Amino acid sequence: MAMKIIIFVVATFVLFAGDVISKRYPPMPIEDCPERCYCRDVDCLKEKGELFCREVDFICFNANVADRLDVLPVNTTRLSIIGENMGHITLDMFSRFFELKKLNLSQNSIRSLKITKAMRFLDFLNLDNNRLCYFPLEEMVKLLPALKILKARHNNLTFLHDIQFPPRLVRLDLSNNHIESPVKGSFRRLKKLEFLNLANNSIREIHPVAFRHLKKLQILDLDRNQITQLLPGSFAHLPSISFLSLRHNRIEFIGQKAFRQIGVRWHGQHQIRLEHNRIKILRKESIDVLFSRRDIYSLYLAGNPIFCDCGMMLIRDTAGDMLRDADTTLCHSPSDLKGFYVGDLDFPGCVEEEEDNYEDDYYDDYY
Template sequence: MKLIWCVVTAVLVVAHLHSVFSGKISSCPPKCTCGDALCRRRQGRVVCRGITVNCYALGLTEVPDGIPSRVTGIFLAHNSFAYIDLNDFASFNRLQTLLGDNNNVAKLMIDTPVRRLRKLSLKNNQISFLPPRNLMLLRSLVELYLQDNNIRGISEVRFPAKLEQLILNNNNLTELAPGSFRKMKKLRVLKLNNNYIAHIDQNSFRDLQGLEVLELAGNLITEVPNDSFKFLSKGFYLNLKNNRLNEIHPYSFRLFGFKNVHHHQIRLDYNQLQFLSTDLFTDLLSRKSSFSLYFAGNPVFCDCNLLTFRDEAERMIADQNRILCQSPVEYVDISVQDLNIEDCCF
């Protein structure tokens, strides 16, 4: 009898939870699946404040009919959209997440605010140009994912002021003109890996005073001018790996991260840096316990200047065992960690 009572109770609980979760979904587009979202337990009941609509890989070419008015998340990945018109989503007053990855989107349009949208992802599409000013209509947007497109420029684009993450890896960007990120004081993460950026201006990142992570790996940068990152006082991760860097200036990294208490990393590995010395990293050496620098894969010339830098930097050079001398000939393939030059006088 006790067992029967437990089974009946369990069935009633499941039925109750199902009614709380699913009873309020009034409609769902054909072939899509809809479910409750933004759920939490309140006074012994599970209350859901949102609905997700998942239309994954259905061959869609336009936004389907029948999306519930209470929708908070719409997933349209792996379809055949040629364009995304954000005006189609303006009437959904609770929409927070819109995913349109892996389509054929070549054009992005917006003329009407989508007031509560916080996350927009259009990865792996064919977008070449962004709306110059109207992205600012996405006033609540916090995350914007645009990697793996064909975007050529952003200097005229005005991004939403509340944006915290902007991902632009694997596009066709060639420059970062001063003012490209104006009024983006809340941006924390900026990823620009694998573009065609060849030059950094001293004011390229002037408006990003809250930036913590900057990734520029896999570009065509040859030089880091003085004070390139001086406005990034809250930064802790800077990735310049796999560029064409052949010159660093004594104050290239001055003031980078000085307001951030985290441990800092600067990736300079796999570039064309030949000469390394204390003179180039004076500012960082004064804070060496807070930094890790990486240099492996550079054609390093091993001389007394490098040896002095190694001994003074200590653990700040994080990959000493992977940095191999490329010249002069008597030190080829000796790691910086094992380097010993008897003729140096310190």
């Protein structure tokens, strides 16, 4: 009897689930759509015999709708306006869309941006490929409380000082700008941030506490900047980091314990990318804090003018598989070893030092 009841319940669930799935519909085109716009109802399903769509999506290319937003329904939830010459705008113009969640304003030649009215549901804002020189300083925190993703690639941003980003941000992409330095406090409110892209900027130095408050940050991209050195503790307060990329910079010096406590909460694989810099001598004390977890770290050095000596060979041997590209990292000097691979170094006279207690250094002062 019990078995029959179970079979009946399972069968009923399958039928019910199939019925629910059958009620979902693909996006439905909206007939009354402005010229050069693509309009549709999305996330549609049938309830009690009637079709109901949760989202209204408008995508307009060179349609000149910015000056006549009244042609769009007020219940629009996703709006893309691309290819217009907006110049100086205020986000208040979109406040009439009381349910707006996603706003794409890329490629509009926007030079300045203001906001004075709250957009309570906006969680995605794309400002890529404009001409912005700055963000509103304090307004974003109060008036964009739900914002989770902010993209502002390929603009003219130069500084982050005094900017207060919305605290719920999970992804922030400011790549391909002219930012000179992520100063102390730039990201202090972003305790939920998981992804930060600052690649292709003009950053010359990393403030030792620039990233101090980013406890959930997993990916940090600093490729193609002008960074010359990594000061002690530069990345010491990134416990959740899994990918740190510093490729194509001008790094010559890595301070002692620059990577101290990096990724201590992340138990998956880690990558630290240092390829194509100006690192000539890699000192053991610069990376020894990584040795205690060498089985989950991947360190890349190819493209640096490495000076190959006993010290470099001993680092290679201590790092083991952690140094992922030893077989493709070329020696640049001394002259008699130029062109040799670090993975092929063999100095019979080198004596490996007694291994330190790296575990204590790695976790000290964190917990």
